[in-house]
Amino acid sequence: MRNVVLLGSTGSIGTSTLKVARDLPGEIRLAALAAGRRVDRLAEQALAVRPEAVCIYDPSQADALRRRLPKEIEVLSGMEGLIRLAEWPSADIVLIAIVGTAGLRPALAAIRAGKDIAVASKEILVMAGEIVTEEARRHGVNILAVDSEHSAIFQCLEGRDPASVRRLWLTASGGPFRNTPKEEFPSITVERALRHPSWSMGRKITIDSATLFNKGLEMIEARWLFNVGMDRIRVVVHPQSVIHSMVEFVDGAFLAQLSTPDMCLPIQYALTYPRRVPNSRVTTDLARIGSLTFEEPDTERFPALELARWAGTAGGGLPAVLNAANEAAVDAFCRGALSFPGITEIVRAVMEAYRPAPHADLDQILAADAWAREEAARRIRAAAETAR
């Protein structure tokens, strides 16, 4: 039985995790749940799951939550509450599925408390992958990938000598604009960008899948999770999203992991690792799928991949800058304050303006993150004024 603390329970990954826990009552017990501000959904989940504790990040909602739950369920709030859940005594593993970077401090707290972490929030590995993986090594805890591509690579690598790996191949669906000509990009609306062809996910990651920043972030995520140089990480477009990623070995062999696109499978594997536990939720009919195809990514229409390669290769604070500028730009796009191609333009401009600090410790990385958000906001405002 694994006791799981789930941070980000009300989101897309969180909801899938609740399904997996319901499927496997003898394997997974949800010890605590946390959300940002959707208190109604969190209360409903807590009444169904009966965890030991819950945390709502927005402190002004804590009393409302407390009134709706029985006394046995402890109600916490704020970053302090998230960190207490991350260190929760009965927890074996902490699943971080908070959108953005708010999961970074809880992730480090969990590691220092000797808990394994399952990471959906790729942003924290992009931002501070070196620090998070180094802390995990020092404390002897596992980092389990929840992101489907990284779960696939983890499954293919299982127990193999790292020296036997030539390259890691991340597959990308290509997003909703895979075949859209570049001239149409300025007129892309939020609604169109939110219509993903193969995955149903939260808002931020769906926009990232349309710009291919999601794949860019995943390249840097892979760099840290598997400790390989950026030059050995490749992307291939695979519109069916059935092959979740591949490992190419030095003798020329490829191993791949295949299944219907459904996050319940990588979530389950992260929470039951190293065992494979029977569950019929995800089934795959290859004959019905018919064909699997592959294409070279178009880096001219989707510069996000090259920007991520640059950030991942340079390291230091630059990946945090890319991630933070992208978050600010996606937010502005969703508010109607920035065009779709504007997202990539803002990220590039902020990266170009960044003056790296000599030594990227956690404080420097957090400073780079804060600087990039401000710089992006300033440039977004300036772009809006010019357009007016």
Ligand code: NDP
């Ligand atoms: P959603 O937007 O659907 O959900 C985000 C979750 O984070 C919600 O539960 C939200 O709570 C919570 N949250 C936001 N801010 C805070 C905070 N400060 N403290 C505590 N909780 C907070 O996102 P997804 O589930 O799609 O994605 C979550 C993470 O997983 C992202 O990093 C994404 O990149 C990654 N991921 C997602 C995949 C997917 O298929 N969805 C696939 C691979 C990775 P509330 O509801 O209260 O706002």
Ligand code: MG
């Ligand atoms: Mg992914």
